[in-house]
Amino acid sequence: DAGITQSPRHKVTETGTPVTLRCHQTENHRYMYWYRQDPGHGLRLIHYSYGVKDTDKGEVSDGYSVSRSKTEDFLLTLESATSSQTSVYFCAMGTGVTYEQYFGPGTRLTVT
């Protein structure tokens, strides 16, 4: 449970403002992922990282960027938030050995 955390847990922001969500893990896992979860769409991958400074796009990457300067931190940035980015965002981590992913508690983002 405490191996992966997200901050903030809730955020309300206005359209057009930049937003950064943080994911922090203490397990030294190589892989980290950002998902969004929306009713009717399930969990969809935004971006992922396979090491420090190594990132790649997922299924729904438009409007999002990521950075990973340290193994333990993975940041998701919305450069200019839109109402369509209102969602619950989950971070996950994985070893890349047994392939399962472990999820954080989520961030509920509302763009007004």
Place this chain on the structure above:
Amino acid sequence: EDQVTQSPEALRLQEGESSSLNCSYTVSGLRGLFWYRQDPGKGPEFLFTLYSAGEEKEKERLKATLTKKESFLHITAPKPEDSATYLCAVLARNNAGNMLTFGGGTRLMVKP
């Protein structure tokens, strides 16, 4: 394109009434199939990984099985605390980033 379909979307059971959830998948070579449990307002919690057809995994009242086209999550004598959304995900063999494709989930409600 990898696809995962879960059925039913929602399932209501009486306490003690056993049943099964279905996860049908289409993937170009399966590396692993994963089951998660998600409680309202929380991140998905990892339950099982199945790697090959014929494999079975058990945990308390839950048993996961795998064939070449689908997986079942059998729930034996469920209790109200088993109420949650159960998610299925697959990992394709040629997936360099170990990216999971998730199904839409089955919402299970167990009434006392």
